[in-house]
Amino acid sequence: MEFETIETKKEGNLFWITLNRPDKLNALNLKLLEELEKAVSVADSDQDVRVIIVTGKGKAFCAGADITQFNQLTPLDAWKFSRKGREVMDKIENLNKPSIAMINGYALGGGLELALACDIRIAAEEAQLGLPEINLGIYPGYGGTQRLTRTIGKGRALELMMTGDRIPAKDAERFGLVNHTVPLSNLESETRKMAEKISKKSPVALALIKEVVNKGIDSPLISGLSMESIGWGVIFSTEDKKEGVNAFLEKREPTFKGK
Numbered sequence: 001m002e003f004e005t006i007e008t009k010k011e012g013n014l015f016w017i018t019l020n021r022p023d024k025l026n027a028l029n030l031k032l033l034e035e036l037e038k039a040v041s042v043a044d045s046d047q048d049v050r051v052i053i054v055t056g057k058g059k060a061f062c063a064g065a066d067i068t069q070f071n072q073l074t075p076l077d078a079w080k081f082s083r084k085g086r087e088v089m090d091k092i093e094n095l096n097k098p099s100i101a102m103i104n105g106y107a108l109g110g111g112l113e114l115a116l117a118c119d120i121r122i123a124a125e126e127a128q129l130g131l132p133e134i135n136l137g138i139y140p141g142y143g144g145t146q147r148l149t150r151t152i153g154k155g156r157a158l159e160l161m162m163t164g165d166r167i168p169a170k171d172a173e174r175f176g177l178v179n180h181t182v183p184l185s186n187l188e189s190e191t192r193k194m195a196e197k198i199s200k201k202s203p204v205a206l207a208l209i210k211e212v213v214n215k216g217i218d219s220p221l222i223s224g225l226s227m228e229s230i231g232w233g234v235i236f237s238t239e240d241k242k243e244g245v246n247a248f249l250e251k252r253e254p255t256f257k258g259k
């Protein structure tokens with residue numbers, strides 16, 4: 001599939017999406033958001049794809065929404081632009097398939113919000129993360145106020161939003177904002193290793209984990225626990241469950257088919 005502002009690559013069961021506006025630090029304009037949405041839909045509907053990886057070309061993962069567009073936006077345009085960004089982030093978070101943000105450099109503003117919409121974040125030690133919107137006299141508009149707060153807690157999230165500070169990946173790891181920090185030279189291999197490990201698990205179980213965790217986090221504990229039990233009943237109807245249990249009993253590796 002041909003895109004202008006992103007590159008996509010299918011590699012076995014992995015689907016790589018690389019933001020491709022390196023001269024503009026992969027800033028998110030409307031075109032890029034639309035292409036990202038399309039690429040994610042293609043990956044989601046492809047049965048062979050088990051894990052989606054999002055990264056950036058050049059020295060940035062993504063430096064956020066394209067600020068050069070801001071002065072032309074009417075309040076109505078701004079609302080639509082924010083809504084489009086949010087829709088894309090929501091779509092990524094709600095994919096049936098696991099997603100990994102491979103943070104190769106700056107992840108700022110909408111770039112950090114994109115990473116937060118992914119399930120797992122692996123960052124290069126050299127990367128810097130932050131929500132600098134406050135420095136523009138605005139605030140995060142692609143879900144950051146909510147997802148960052150749920151990820152690292154209110155106090156630290158408010159500090160990042162209120163100061164606009166960029167923090168090094170190691171600090172982000174300490175806060176639980178990124179799962180792992182590795183040298184840039186190992187970033188791709190470590191990400192691939194994690195993606196391949198997850199790609200061998202049951203796609204049905206992975207989809208249910210996402211559903212129960214993502215819906216559960218917004219629900220009272222009792223409802224989340226109830227969803228977990230109901231889903232647990234459903235998973236017992238799958239071929240993958242039979243395969244997993246039989247493989248254990250037969251002392252062999254399971255092969256999951258997503259059925």
Ligand SMILES: C=C(C)C(=O)SCCNC(=O)CCNC(=O)[C@H](O)C(C)(C)COP(=O)(O)OP(=O)(O)OC[C@H]1O[C@@H](n2cnc3c(N)ncnc32)[C@H](O)[C@@H]1OP(=O)(O)O
Binds near residue numbers: 133
């Ligand atoms: C969802 C929302 C509301 C948002 O995301 S709002 C935007 C939040 N993001 C930001 O505020 C980050 C803005 N960028 C920066 O502060 C700086 O570019 C960084 C990331 C610190 C990097 O600084 P430097 O290494 O000196 O690179 P710099 O020369 O600034 O950037 C390279 C190019 O990318 C452009 N660029 C960087 N971030 C951009 C952005 N968010 N939008 C548009 N262009 C951007 C920048 O203008 C420059 O273009 P040009 O060469 O034509 O002048």
